[in-house]
Amino acid sequence: LELSRGLRLALDYNQFFLEFQPQVDRKGALVGAEALIRWSHPELGLIPPNRFIPVAEETGLIIPIGDWVLRNACKQLQIWQTLSKAKHLTLSINVSSRQFAQSNFVEQIKACLNQYKIDPKRLELELTESMLVKDQNDVITKMLELSELGIQISLDDFGTGYSSLTYLKRMPIRQLKIDQSFVKDINMDLDSANLCDAIISLGHSLSLEVIAEGVETLDQFEYLAQRNCDLFQGYYFGKPSSADQLLKLIS
Numbered sequence: 001l002e003l004s005r006g007l008r009l010a011l012d013y014n015q016f017f018l019e020f021q022p023q024v025d026r027k028g029a030l031v032g033a034e035a036l037i038r039w040s041h042p043e044l045g046l047i048p049p050n051r052f053i054p055v056a057e058e059t060g061l062i063i064p065i066g067d068w069v070l071r072n073a074c075k076q077l078q079i080w081q082t083l084s085k086a087k088h089l090t091l092s093i094n095v096s097s098r099q100f101a102q103s104n105f106v107e108q109i110k111a112c113l114n115q116y117k118i119d120p121k122r123l124e125l126e127l128t129e130s131m132l133v134k135d136q137n138d139v140i141t142k143m144l145e146l147s148e149l150g151i152q153i154s155l156d157d158f159g160t161g162y163s164s165l166t167y168l169k170r171m172p173i174r175q176l177k178i179d180q181s182f183v184k185d186i187n188m189d190l191d192s193a194n195l196c197d198a199i200i201s202l203g204h205s206l207s208l209e210v211i212a213e214g215v216e217t218l219d220q221f222e223y224l225a226q227r228n229c230d231l232f233q234g235y236y237f238g239k240p241s242s243a244d245q246l247l248k249l250i251s
């Protein structure tokens with residue numbers, strides 16, 4: 001209750017900010033980032049999204065907060081587009097189911113891209129499997145509209161949700177994001193390693209890009225790179241940080 005009152009004020013008082021976590025290719029070159037929201041509360045300090053995103057979803061505040069994230073991601077992409085060393089970078093944002101279910105969701109994305117003159121190919125939307133099973137026709141219609149705009153769709157936390165494979169066939173998804181729970185145990189647990197292998201093979205057989213998240217060690221990176229995983233994200237390459245910090249990774 002306390003949290004939801006604070007959340008309501010957080011937008012007005014500019015208490016949110018974005019951090020950017022690097023995404024790299026097999027050579028370790030920076031190709032993009034995931035935007036992650038942070039809430040800096042005047043009394044409680046930094047409140048992690050795991051605590052306030054569920055509250056925002058329950059109260060409906062996720063709609064204005066999601067707008068804020070989209071807008072600020074576009075602002076960041078606009079800045080990167082003007083820098084020769086950064087104009088190739090993509091930016092992924094996490095979309096919550098309530099946000100995606102809004103009837104004007106695609107319109108809002110389109111308006112934001114236009115306002116900030118963003119190349120749609122630079123913006124990626126991370127959706128979760130649970131969002132895809134609800135109203136499949138609505139989901140597919142929106143996804144088709146988004147991919148016609150040129151926006152890329154990524155399936156976050158892949159392997160932990162419903163993992164119905166029919167939507168991979170029916171929906172214009174471009175990227176699978178291997179959940180960090182599988183990556184975590186890659187070098188300790190054969191099942192986790194095999195699951196990563198299987199997701200990479202599945203993705204590639206459907207011409208999807210595969211990114212591993214939660215990569216914390218060189219061993220994990222080497223294993224996944226050997227298995228032809230395309231992209232990597234995790235503390236081994238960088239924690240979520242400011243945009244300035246992120247650009248320092250470009251050599």
Ligand code: G
Pocket residue numbers: 035036037048049050053069093094095096240
């Ligand atoms: O950074 P981490 O603690 O940074 O994120 C925790 C959870 O919060 C993740 O599941 C992540 O997807 C979610 N999250 C982070 N930023 C956003 C955001 O901007 N929007 C939504 N809907 N979820 C987010």
Ligand code: G
Pocket residue numbers: 021036094156157180213214215216233234235236240
């Ligand atoms: O659910 P989603 O994938 O959007 O959330 C990403 C979450 O994972 C964020 O909380 C982010 O801070 C966290 N994260 C990113 N890289 C690592 C990592 O290497 N190890 C761990 N344990 N968490 C990570």
Ligand code: MN
Pocket residue numbers: 034094126156
């Ligand atoms: Mn994510």
Ligand code: NA
Pocket residue numbers: 156157158177179180213
């Ligand atoms: Na994830």
